[in-house]
Amino acid sequence: MESLLHSQIELFGRITNSFENLKKVGSASITLGIVEARFQALEKNWEKxxxxxxKLLARHWDALADFDYRKNDMQATAEDAYLQQKGLYLDALRTLKGRITTENSVAASDAPHPPHPPRTTLPRIQLPQFFGRYEEWPSFRDLFHSIIGMDTTTTQVEKLHYLKFCLKGEAELLVRNLPTTDENFDRAWNVLINYFENKRLLVRSYISKFTALQKLKGESASDLCQLYHDVMSTVGSLEGIGRPITRGED
Known part of the structure; x- marks a missing residue:
């Protein structure tokens, strides 16, 4: 019994002074690993x-009546000390983990970001198709350029794949024989610009489309609305290529 009592008193001292002994290491030397190791030691000491x-209760309870261990209820005192020490360790662990998370976040934000790796699978994007009609070139040009041309994560060869996919008819014939390589995207795009950026032909195409509008068969609201939209479409197209209806040189 005396050996058990001596062991209990020793364990009580370890439990009570556990966190204080940790601080003796010095704040500069206290790491997450050291705190976790000390905390595990506290848990084992309490279990023991x-x-x-x-064992003392089962074998020597009556004999303990004359000892301070039972008189002062050392078990309850030790439990209070254990819970207090455990709380200190949990607070310390939370603080250290929060500090590490903050430091890692700062380091990650300061680290150079690696370039985007080239994609091997092209995404499915609803792209416009161009059949070679002059009046459709400006809208196709602007839409394709905004979706694909300005995308910095898409390689030049991927852009050329997209472009060839979108071109049909006469437009496709212009670039059909260009090999699908990085350097040929700009070449293909310039071929299309040189061929379809003929503003005189664009103006004629828009005017022809306008003069081909069917005459009103009646004065219904829907017919008038359709005529209005057709006229405004032509006006907008002419202004879009820098040839407003106020200019007559074309």
């Missing part, structure tokens, strides 16, 4: 204290 307390 409880196990030995159960």
């Amino acid at each position: 204290f409880e196990a030995q307390h159960d």
Whole structure:
């Protein structure tokens, strides 16, 4: 019994002074690993204290009546000390983990970001198709350029794949024989610009489309609305290529 009592008193001292002994290491030397190791030691000491307390109760309870261990209820005192020490360790662990998370976030934000790796699978994008009609070139040009041409994550050869996919008819014939390589995207795009950026032909195409509008068969609201939209479409197209209806040189 005396050996058990001596062991309990020793364990009580370890439990009570556990966190204080950790601080003796010095704040500069306290790491997450050291705190976790000390915390695990506290848990083991408490488990051993409880196990030995159960032995004392089972074998020597009556004999303990004359000892301070039972008189002062050392088990309850040790439990309070254990819970207090455990709380200190949990607070310390939370603080250290929060500090590490913050430091990692700062380091990640300061680190150079690697370039985007080239994609091997092209995404499915709803792209416009161009059949070679002059009046459709400006809208196709602007839409394709905004979706694909300005995309910095898409390689030049991928852009050429997209372009060839979108071209049909006469437009496709212009670039059909260009090999699908990085350097040929700009070449193909310039071929299309040189061929379809003929503003005089664009103006004639828009005017021809306008003069081909069917005459009104009646004065219904829907017919008038359709005529209005057709006229405004032609006006907008002419202004879009820098040839407003106020200019007559074309």
